Amino acid sequence: MRVRELGSTGLVGTPLGLGTAALGRPGYLNLGHGRDLGADRSVAAMERHAHAMLDAAYAAGIRHVDAARSYGHAEEFVASWLDARGLASGDLLVSSKWGYTYTGGWRADAQVHEVKDHSLPALRRQAAESRVILGDRLKLYQIHSATLDTGVLQDRAILTELSRLAGDGMVIGLSVSGPRQGDTIRRALEVEVDGERLFRSVQATWNLLEPSAGPALAEAHDAGWAVIIKEAVANGRLTAQDEEGPSLATVRTLLRQSAAGHGVGVDALAIAAALAQPWADVVLSGAVITPHLAGNLA
Numbered sequence: 001m002r003v004r005e006l007g008s009t010g011l012v013g014t015p016l017g018l019g020t021a022a023l024g025r026p027g028y029l030n031l032g033h034g035r036d037l038g039a040d041r042s043v044a045a046m047e048r049h050a051h052a053m054l055d056a057a058y059a060a061g062i063r064h065v066d067a068a069r070s071y072g073h074a075e076e077f078v079a080s081w082l083d084a085r086g087l088a089s090g091d092l093l094v095s096s097k098w099g100y101t102y103t104g105g106w107r108a109d110a111q112v113h114e115v116k117d118h119s120l121p122a123l124r125r126q127a128a129e130s131r132v133i134l135g136d137r138l139k140l141y142q143i144h145s146a147t148l149d150t151g152v153l154q155d156r157a158i159l160t161e162l163s164r165l166a167g168d169g170m171v172i173g174l175s176v177s178g179p180r181q182g183d184t185i186r187r188a189l190e191v192e193v194d195g196e197r198l199f200r201s202v203q204a205t206w207n208l209l210e211p212s213a214g215p216a217l218a219e220a221h222d223a224g225w226a227v228i229i230k231e232a233v234a235n236g237r238l239t240a241q242d243e244e245g246p247s248l249a250t251v252r253t254l255l256r257q258s259a260a261g262h263g264v265g266v267d268a269l270a271i272a273a274a275l276a277q278p279w280a281d282v283v284l285s286g287a288v289i290t291p292h293l294a295g296n297l298a
Contacts, residue, residue: 001061006093006226006281009171009200011139013093015275017064018057019230019284023050024067024074027108041108043073050077051084058085063092066203066228066284068144069126070100070114075133082137089137095228096134097175098126099144099152116145118152123161140201140226141165143174146184153187163193173201175230181205182216189223201226203284207234208273209251221279228282229274238270 001014022028026041037049054065054077067074075096082094099118104110130138143162146152153159166172176184181204188199202220204213206229221227233239238255252266259269267285274283 001063003063004281006228007200007221008224009140009226011093011171011201011226013064013282014062015280015282016060016062016271017066017093017228017282017284018054018062019286020050020065020067020074020078021071022286023053023071024077025072025102025104025113026106027104027110027113041106043106046073047077047080050074051081054078054081055085058092064095064282064284065092066095066097068097068100069130070097070102070144072102072104072106075130079133079135079137089135089139093139094134094137095140095142095173096130096138097142097144098123098130099146101126116150118143118146118150118155118158120155120157120161123158127161127165136169139171140173141170142172142201142203145177146174146188147176147178148180148184148187153184153191159191159193159198163196163198166198171200171226173199173203173226173228175203175228176213177205179212181213185213185216185220189220189225197223199225201228203228203230205229205231206274206277206280207232207238208255208270209234209237214277214279217277218279221281226281227279228284229277229280230284232274232283232285233267233270239267240265 001016003012003014005012026046065078067078078094100114100116103115104113143152162172174188185202191198202225204217206213217227255266255269259266271283271285274280
């Protein structure tokens, strides 16, 4: 798969990336997550499973792995895989995020799996933790699910601390979520520290069921930002896993017909649709694409 620069950030990666939210903790919201993991969800078993997925992704040509502090042991699993395979910091792009703390206690049935905290102490603590685990392999550091209501984009202390991290060599970005993704992206485009734009990357939800962030992502692309798409398969709803949801029946039928016509699965069609957007640099997926399909998509 072809490696290319992401926006004007100086970062290089591949059009497809591997998201690790479903790999780093035993409970996650993806459809079929429990069936994928099987009965053994010990830390050791999850680490072996994560390493197998990372191996398959790397063999398929994927050179971008995304994690977060709230993804259980995802950062640790990525770091142990990098060490075991002898990969250096320049061999692939590693990104992570701060702003949520994992509270699931390694239980798939936990009542609360993560708690949002966009405070300065949380940033300092989690940034230090990620740097200890990933070292200089961590190149892109993002606010996790920034929204307008938390005030994180107006907090000068946090913005100044993020600017300091940028001065240490990391590219600073944000991920966005919720119904006002576009408004959050446009607000972030205006953020400056000492006369310089702080953010250079955005990770947003875009898929065939929820394309509303598209215009704002195009503006971010035009500003030179790296644009990273998450949830391209809608947490499994745009895959063969989704056999429920009558409100999506017509859409699902059309997608299956189109996918069958191209000889691919619905998930591949959904990812290809995201990659086809002229402003998209990377599409993250929690499922590994086969080498043949990865070559076709790239």
